[in-house]
Amino acid sequence: xxxxxxGREICAYPGETVLQAARREGIWxxxxxxxxxxxxTSSCRLCMVELLEKNGRSKLVTSCSYPISDGLKISTESxxxxxxxxxxxxxxxxxxxxxxxILELMKxxxxxxxxxxxxxxxxxxxxxxxxxxxxxxxxASLATVQRGTTKKVSTPYDTQAASCIGCASCxxxxxxxxxxxxxxEEGRTIWNKKFEWVRCEKCGIIITTDKHYKASTxxxxxxxSDCKKKAITDVFAETLGEE
Amino acid sequence: xxxxxxxxxxxxxxxxxxxxxxxxxLQEVQKAYGYISSNNLLAISSYLNVPVSEIFSIATFYKAxxxxxxxxxxxxxxxxxxxxxxxxxxxLEEIKRTLHINEGETTPDGLFSIEIVNCVGSCAMAPVVxxxxxxxGNVAMGKGAEIIEEAKKEAESNE
Amino acid sequence: MSREILVCCGTGCLANxxxxxxxxxxxxxxxxxxxxKPYIKKVGCNGFCENGPMVTILxxxxxxxxxxxxxxxxxxxxxxxxxxxxxxxxxEDGKPVRSRGENPFYVPQLKIALRNTGIVDPGEIDDYIxxxxxxxxxxxxxxxxxxxxxxxxxxxxxxxxxxxxxxxxKWRSCFEVPSDQKYMLCNGDEGDPGAFMDRSIMEGDPHSVxxxxxxxxxxxxxxxxxxxxxxxxxxxxxxxxxxINEAKDRxxxxxxxxxxxxxxxCEIVRxxxxxxxxxxxxxxxxxxxxxxxxxxxxxxxxxxGLFEKPTVLNNVETLANVSYILAHGGAEYAxxxxxxxxxxxxxxxxxxxxxTGLVELPMGATxxxxxxxxxxxxxxxRPFKAVQTGGPSGGCIPERLMDLKIxxxxxxxxxxxxxxxxxxxMDDTTCMVELARYYVKFLAEESCGKCTPCREGLRNMLDxxxxxxxxxxxxxxxxxxxxxxxxxxxxxxxxLGKTAANPVMSTLEHFRDEYEAHIVDKRCPAGVCxxxxxxxxxxxxxxxxxxxxxxxxxxxxxxxxxKPYVIDKSLCIKCGNCKSKCKFDAIxxx
Numbered sequence: 008x009x010x011x012x013x014g015r016e017i018c019a020y021p022g023e024t025v026l027q028a029a030r031r032e033g034i035w036x037x038x039x040x041x042x043x044x045x046x047x048t049s050s051c052r053l054c055m056v057e058l059l060e061k062n063g064r065s066k067l068v069t070s071c072s073y074p075i076s077d078g079l080k081i082s083t084e085s086x087x088x089x090x091x092x093x094x095x096x097x098x099x100x101x102x103x104x105x106x107x108x109i110l111e112l113m114k115x116x117x118x119x120x121x122x123x124x125x126x127x128x129x130x131x132x133x134x135x136x137x138x139x140x141x142x143x144x145x146x147a148s149l150a151t152v153q154r155g156t157t158k159k160v161s162t163p164y165d166t167q168a169a170s171c172i173g174c175a176s177c178x179x180x181x182x183x184x185x186x187x188x189x190x191x192e193e194g195r196t197i198w199n200k201k202f203e204w205v206r207c208e209k210c211g212i213i214i215t216t217d218k219h220y221k222a223s224t225x226x227x228x229x230x231x232s233d234c235k236k237k238a239i240t241d242v243f244a245e246t247l248g249e250e
Numbered sequence: 251x252x253x254x255x256x257x258x259x260x261x262x263x264x265x266x267x268x269x270x271x272x273x274x275x276l277q278e279v280q281k282a283y284g285y286i287s288s289n290n291l292l293a294i295s296s297y298l299n300v301p302v303s304e305i306f307s308i309a310t311f312y313k314a315x316x317x318x319x320x321x322x323x324x325x326x327x328x329x330x331x332x333x334x335x336x337x338x339x340x341x342l343e344e345i346k347r348t349l350h351i352n353e354g355e356t357t358p359d360g361l362f363s364i365e366i367v368n369c370v371g372s373c374a375m376a377p378v379v380x381x382x383x384x385x386x387g388n389v390a391m392g393k394g395a396e397i398i399e400e401a402k403k404e405a406e407s408n409e
Numbered sequence: 410m411s412r413e414i415l416v417c418c419g420t421g422c423l424a425n426x427x428x429x430x431x432x433x434x435x436x437x438x439x440x441x442x443x444x445x446k447p448y449i450k451k452v453g454c455n456g457f458c459e460n461g462p463m464v465t466i467l468x469x470x471x472x473x474x475x476x477x478x479x480x481x482x483x484x485x486x487x488x489x490x491x492x493x494x495x496x497x498x499x500x501e502d503g504k505p506v507r508s509r510g511e512n513p514f515y516v517p518q519l520k521i522a523l524r525n526t527g528i529v530d531p532g533e534i535d536d537y538i539x540x541x542x543x544x545x546x547x548x549x550x551x552x553x554x555x556x557x558x559x560x561x562x563x564x565x566x567x568x569x570x571x572x573x574x575x576x577x578x579k580w581r582s583c584f585e586v587p588s589d590q591k592y593m594l595c596n597g598d599e600g601d602p603g604a605f606m607d608r609s610i611m612e613g614d615p616h617s618v619x620x621x622x623x624x625x626x627x628x629x630x631x632x633x634x635x636x637x638x639x640x641x642x643x644x645x646x647x648x649x650x651x652x653i654n655e656a657k658d659r660x661x662x663x664x665x666x667x668x669x670x671x672x673x674x675c676e677i678v679r680x681x682x683x684x685x686x687x688x689x690x691x692x693x694x695x696x697x698x699x700x701x702x703x704x705x706x707x708x709x710x711x712x713x714g715l716f717e718k719p720t721v722l723n724n725v726e727t728l729a730n731v732s733y734i735l736a737h738g739g740a741e742y743a744x745x746x747x748x749x750x751x752x753x754x755x756x757x758x759x760x761x762x763x764x765t766g767l768v769e770l771p772m773g774a775t776x777x778x779x780x781x782x783x784x785x786x787x788x789x790x791r792p793f794k795a796v797q798t799g800g801p802s803g804g805c806i807p808e809r810l811m812d813l814k815i816x817x818x819x820x821x822x823x824x825x826x827x828x829x830x831x832x833x834x835m836d837d838t839t840c841m842v843e844l845a846r847y848y849v850k851f852l853a854e855e856s857c858g859k860c861t862p863c864r865e866g867l868r869n870m871l872d873x874x875x876x877x878x879x880x881x882x883x884x885x886x887x888x889x890x891x892x893x894x895x896x897x898x899x900x901x902x903x904x905l906g907k908t909a910a911n912p913v914m915s916t917l918e919h920f921r922d923e924y925e926a927h928i929v930d931k932r933c934p935a936g937v938c939x940x941x942x943x944x945x946x947x948x949x950x951x952x953x954x955x956x957x958x959x960x961x962x963x964x965x966x967x968x969x970x971x972k973p974y975v976i977d978k979s980l981c982i983k984c985g986n987c988k989s990k991c992k993f994d995a996i997x998x999x
Contacts (some may be wrong), residue, residue, distance in 0.1 A: 049705050050860045052900045067899055072705045087899065094896040098865040106764050123889055133858065138303075147301035151858070152310045153702070154683070155869040158858030163306035164288065169299065267770070269698040273681050277640070301700070311700040311857075312681030314594045330602030331797065331833050332759035334847055340985050345963055365921070368684065369602035370641055370849060372421050373757060373831075374458035374765040385424030391989045 010079040025070035025081055026054055036070050037081050037092065037112055039099065039182050040134030045143065047071040048135045052095055053112075057082040067091075089116065097121045103183040104129040130185035133158060135188060137177035145222070146170050148198070149177060162198050172217035173202035207231035209238075256282045258290055262297045263328065269300050274309055276315050284296045321356040321363035323401055330369030333376040337391075338341040341377050344394040361405060362398070412447035412488060413467040416476075416483040417527060419454025419612050420644050422461035426477070430462050433478040437485050447488065450536075451649075454605075455527035456767025457514060461499065465527075466475065470508040472941015475500050501785065514764045515913055517783055519745070521753045522569075522606075522729040523769050526613035531648045534655040537616040545735030549624045550669045557628040558584060561731065563739030565751030570596055570724030571802065571828045572904070573817040574788035575749070576731070579721055583629040586719040590633070593626035593673075594722040596692060597638035597645065600684035601800030602851065604831040606755040606767055607725035611638065611645035614729065615652035619675070622729025623662065624735050626673045629721050634675030637692050640682050650677055676707070684855035686905050689714075689722045691857065702857045703903035724829075726755055746772035750816035754827070758784050760834040761791070770815075777811040778836055791836040795919065799828030801848045802908035804915025805841070824915045826908070841920040842927050846874035848912040856905060863906030866897040870913060878938045882928040887917065936998035939983045943999055947975035950995035957987035957996065 009021045011208050012034050019028035020107040024047065029036055038054040041047055057065040058073070059080040067088075070081070071113040082088075096113050101124040103109055113120075133151070137160060141149045149166035152161050162168040189196040194203045195216055202216035209232055214220060214231050230238060261278045266269040272294070279290050288311055295302045309315050316387045334375045340351065345364060349357055356363040375387025379394065381401050387395070416422075416431045434449045441447075447466075455463050460474040466488065473484065480496060487493050497505035498512050509515040520526075529536040534923040554617040562577030583591065594620060599607040608617060622634050638646050653675060655964055656662045664672045678696050685691050685700040688955045693715045714720025723731075730752060734742045743751045750772040756779060759765045763785035770779065773996070776796060780786070788791055795805040804825035806813065813819050817827050835844070853867040870893050873886045876957045894910030917924060926932045933941040946957070946966075951973040958966035965981045968974030976987070988996040 048859065049902060052860055052862055054904070055900060068707065069705060069902075073707050082897070091896055091900050094892055095900060098861050098869075101869075102865065121889070123867075123873070123886070125872055131700070134859065135859070137599075142301070147303050150301075150307035154311050154685075154700070154858045155856040156853045156858065156864060156871075158864065159406035163291075163302050168303065170303075184349060247747060266462070270696060272697065272698040274679065277679060277681065278764035298698075304699070307700055308681075308698075312678075312683050315680035322741060331847070332603045332765075333832070333842070334602075335760050335833065335835060335839050337985070343982075343984055344962070344986075355975075362578070363805075367641070368422075368855070369600070369604070371599065371608040372458060373603050373605055373759040374456075374767075375421055375424065376759065385420065387424055391984075391986050 008075060008076075009027050010075060010081065013083055017077040019079075021075065025056065025068075025073045025075065025079070028075055029070065029081075029083070030182055034083065038071055039108065039132065040136065041071040042136050042140075042180055042182075044180065045139040047138055048139075050134050051099065051132060053092060053099075055088060055091065057085050057088060089180040093118045097124060099132055100124075100242045101126050103185065104134050105130060106183045108119045108182065124234055131160060132184045133160065134182060135160070136180045136182065140176050140180045144174065144176055146172055146174070165199070167200040168198065171198055171200050172218040173197055173200065174219040174222075205229050207234050209234040262293065267298050269298055272298060272300060272305060273312065276305070276312075279376075280315050283306050284322075285316045287309060288317075291317075307394055317359075319356070321361050323364055323382045323384075323405060324363045325398070326365045326367045326370070327353075328370050328372075328378040328380070329375070329409050330373060330378070332373035333369075333378055336376040338377040340391060341379060341389050341394045344391065345379070345398065348395045348398050361402070362402075412445075412766045413450055414447045414465065414484075415450050415452045415465040416527070417453070417463040418451040418759060419458070419461075419527075419609060420642075421454060421458030422463060423644070423693050425458075425461045425475075425881070427462035427593055429478045430464065430476050430481060433481040434485075437481050437590050441485075445484075445488075447560065450530050452528060453526045453531050454609035456523065456609060456647075456666055456766070457764070459765050463527075465509070472498070472507075472512070473508050483524060495661050513785065514766065514768075514783055517774070517778065518640075519753050520769050520879040520940075521733050521742075521745075522610060522617075522726045523614075523767065524618060524733065526609055527863060529614060531613050531615055532651055532655075534616060534652070534659060537614070541736055542616055543620055545732040546620050546623050547667055548880070549627055550667055550671055554584060554628050554630065555749060557624065559737060560739040561628070564730075564734045564742040565739075565740065567817060568724055568729065569726035569730070569754065569830070571601075571799070571826070573664075573827060576723065576727055576824050576870055579711060579723075580625060582709070583721045586673060586712050588608070588630075588719045590716075590718045591629055591631035592715045592718055592720040593622055593628075593629060593631040593634040593675075594692070594696075594720060595622050595636040595728055596687060596689070597636055597642070597722045598680050598684075598687040599639060599642075599725070599829060599857075600687045601727050601829045601831050603797075603800060603833050604757045604829040606757055606830055608645055610725050610729050610755075611642065612648050615645075615649045616656065617732050618649070618725055619652055619662070621723070621731035623673050624731055625664065625728065627671050627720060629719070631721070632672050632674070634673060635715075635871065636675060637686070637696060638677055638679060640680045646677060646679065648752055648877070648999070651878075653677070665832055667834050669905075683857075684851075685857045685903075687906055688905060690903070692722065693720065696936070700857070702859050702904070705841060705902060710975075716913065719991060722852050726830075739808060747814060747816045749818045754813075754815070754830055756830045756832050758832050758834065760796075760832075761787055761839065762834040762837040763788050772816045773814045775812050775814055776806060776832075779832060780811070784834065787834070787836050789824050791838065794837055795833045795841070796835065796841055796843070797825075797833040797912070799826040799908075799911070799926055800825060800831045800833065801851050802904065803828045803831075803836075804911045805844075807919045810838050824918060825911070825958060839877075839918040839937055839938070840933055840935035841923050842874065843935075843937050844877055845913045845916045846871065848877055849874055849909070850910045852905065856909075857903075859905060860900075860902040861904070862896045862900040866893045866901075868908055869893055870897075871909070874913070877927050878925070878926065878933075879940045880931045880938075882924075883930055886928070887924060942983060943978060943982055944976050944983055944985075944987065945997050946974050946976055947995045947997055950993050952995070954992070954995055956990050956992070960986050960990050962986065 017032045040051040053068045148171040205220040295305045464473045566576045567573040691701040691703040755769045953971040965977045
């Protein structure tokens with residue numbers, strides 16, 4: 008299918024969203040809560056674009072969730088989009104004032120922080136990526152709690168979740184890096200839960216937490232990926248024999 | 251009290267173990283015990299095979315559900331628009347002063363809890379206060395304390 | 410015809426003790442001869458709740474108000490004589506009126522959605538059938554699905570839940586989607602504070618809704634239906650469930666309905682106390698057993714809705730109109746109303762108005778007619794200030810726009826919207842800034858919290874408005890409010906967020922002077938915002954009766970008997986108790 012973005016015709020595939028098609032073609036649209044690994048939540052609203060309709064009007068849609076159809080006409084910049092992005096950045100800044108991406112975008116759009124916007128604790132922008140990722144991995148230890156202005160992300164009862172395996176995928180996917188992960192020589196603490204490390208039997212480096220390891224493999228031996236590769240090549244060498 | 255005699259399994263078995271019954275089950279538990287204990291929350295999660303985190307999310311999202319024990323008699327002060335402009339906040343303040351607690355709190359003897367609710371659909375009789383199951387309409391200044399007195403007497407006579 | 414005594418048992422009248430009135434009528438008429446014994450009937454909400462319990466005598470068409478059990482004997486004794494005058498409604502001239510046909514509250518009304526409410530016993534399906542119930546369904550089943558949709562399109566019916574989307578168009582889009590399973594849903598999650606029309610219809614005439622639901626299901630090709638009803642509506646939940654059971658027993662639901670091949674079953678799902686669940690995708694999410702968070706609707710629910718199947722969601726009042734339309738014809742319905750908004754609308758007229766309650770008028774009636782003729786004007790003859798229509802998503806209409814003909818488009822064009830039909834009347838003692846703050850606070854708590862512009866926008870708007878009401882505002886706050894409002898209206902994910910700024914923007918447009926008074930003069934002209942007002946006893950009016958002092962919760966009032974009393978400002982919490990007790994109007998709020 009062919010769609011037009013900012014006057015340029017690009018190729019797009021059924022089942023894709025506008026953002027996916029645009030990114031593939033190198034067209035930049037800002038976003039914060041979008042991730043390739045999860046379903047779009049469309050919660051940060053930064054990726055909004057103008058959808059040009061047949062009657063000459065245009066409406067705002069979030070490109071991360073708008074499905075491709077043949078002949079779509081999109082505009083990634085407009086007066087109202089600029090105005091909206093500026094305010095959205097001010098609001099996002101008030102939630103995550105240390106986030107480098109937000110700060111960079113603010114520079115790009117020439118936005119100063121608005122002092123009257125009340126700051127919140129932590130750096131969470133409630134994009135929900137951590138919740139989705141945790142569920143996708145089968146652990147489902149996180150959820151959004153309450154609603155409205157008091158909404159937050161946590162484990163049930165703000166205590167250790169029985170199902171948490173300490174993989175820290177939530178922290179990896181978090182766009183504002185606001186999930187606290189404390190890694191020491193002994194182990195990891197995340198979401199109020201302590202884990203011990205599983206170390207490589209051969210070289211001794213840390214692989215991952217014990218619970219994560221148990222959940223991801225049936226293997227009795229613990230080998231890091233390098234040592235595992237070496238072990239396999241050793242087997243080949245032995246089997247095929249080097250005279 | 252009656253509530254201790256209700257078994258959680260009896261409640262669970264009223265519905266097939268499908269995710270779509272999460273809210274209904276939580277409401278039945280709320281009705282039977284006055285709140286949702288962590289044990290019961292876990293029981294619902296296992297019965298429906300829905301992660302604990304999701305049931306917890308639902309339990310904190312909907313205002314009909316409570317994770318903490320409420321008073322035996324819940325006083326709901328309606329702050330819907332019609333009630334609001336007819337002075338519901340003054341009635342609320344009077345009730346708070348009489349019971350010496352804030353909204354969302356329970357009296358130390360466990361008898362009363364105060365809640366603010368958003369429109370109970372009796373707008374023509376604003377301001378409205380629901381004390382337990384009883385509706386009181388056109389609650390003027392001074393009547394708030396009367397309603398509490400009446401409820402106290404009734405509770406004492408029921409014991 | 411033998412006599413019937415209809416006693417209103419809607420939530421409002423029940424709260425005022427109408428069950429005891431029913432019991433008293435039953436026991437008092439027990440000893441009467443069978444030829445004169447009246448049939449005591451429990452009916453649904455008549456919409457005039459402040460004047461309940463209401464009792465109507467048929468066929469005499471006498472209606473009594475504020476009936477107490479001890480009035481029952483007198484009523485029975487006077488059944489063949491002149492009516493009991495003290496229980497009749499008195500109009501503006503003080504003249505008692507006998508029947509509803511003479512009561513200025515009811516006279517201008519044209520009841521279609523409320524045609525049976527207050528007349529039928531909601532627990533008796535035969536009552537409903539006798540008044541033409543299920544005729545619409547019978548006629549629909551004799552037509553093709555397309556013909557039924559056509560009839561709704563001819564009627565011009567638009568959704569009564571708030572958005573006003575053309576019902577026929579919605580049904581047609583769903584009808585055109587091929588699927589093995591479709592759902593027909595009823596939105597009974599009436600959450601607009603100040604609105605109770607859906608409650609009355611569900612309590613008082615549940616079959617009209619079920620019939621409408623069945624007709625819709627037939628038209629789109631759905632075999633399953635769900636009525637999502639607000640958790641707080643206990644009586645409505647009961648009555649609708651009873652009606653479903655009765656309808657099933659009689660063959661109006663289930664397999665082979667009315668001997669046709671149409672099969673339709675429905676069940677009730679109870680809400681959990683979340684206003685946002687009135688939004689269609691949030692409602693469906695709630696039914697699916699998840700939190701009520703809306704989703705982007707680029708793929709419409711008529712294509713992929715509940716459980717990913719094609720779904721139609723209609724409001725209670727819309728469905729009550731559907732059953733009427735199929736029974737009497739779409740063209741008949743289209744004779745009423747305006748060009749763009751056909752039919753009637755049930756309004757919930759509440760607030761500072763003499764006659765509060767449910768009012769059903771044809772679209773195109775003016776706000777002035779509604780508030781001053783039907784509503785009888787403002788109590789105490791206080792000056793009218795504005796009406797709020799559309800609830801938290803709507804805006805206020807000031808005096809100069811009161812001749813607006815009420816319909817979907819005219820209200821939208823004037824910065825408000827129809828919404829569910831709530832009309833809140835305000836006088837000079839209502840502070841418009843505090844009202845805006847009230848609505849923003851409501852939405853901040855009810856927002857699902859998923860998207861930034863709504864959640865953070867509302868959080869900050871609430872903070873700004875609270876500061877202004879407390880006397881801590883600055884003129885630049887108004888610019889920030891406008892900026893946040895622009896963002897919420899354009900960038901929010903769902904309609905809750907998109908319309909969240911309407912009350913603020915609308916009050917700012919029509920009552921900017923009040924905002925400026927709060928900010929610049931630190932004064933609340935309406936005398937509401939506690940930080941900006943003071944209670945003072947006027948020495949020239951005070952008789953020294955001490956009533957105020959006796960009722961002051963903080964003992965802030967002191968004085969000697971028969972000499973003017975004084976309020977200690979440092980102790981005064983501005984609760985208003987003294988003012989409400991003073992018989993000499995000697996306490997001023999400034």
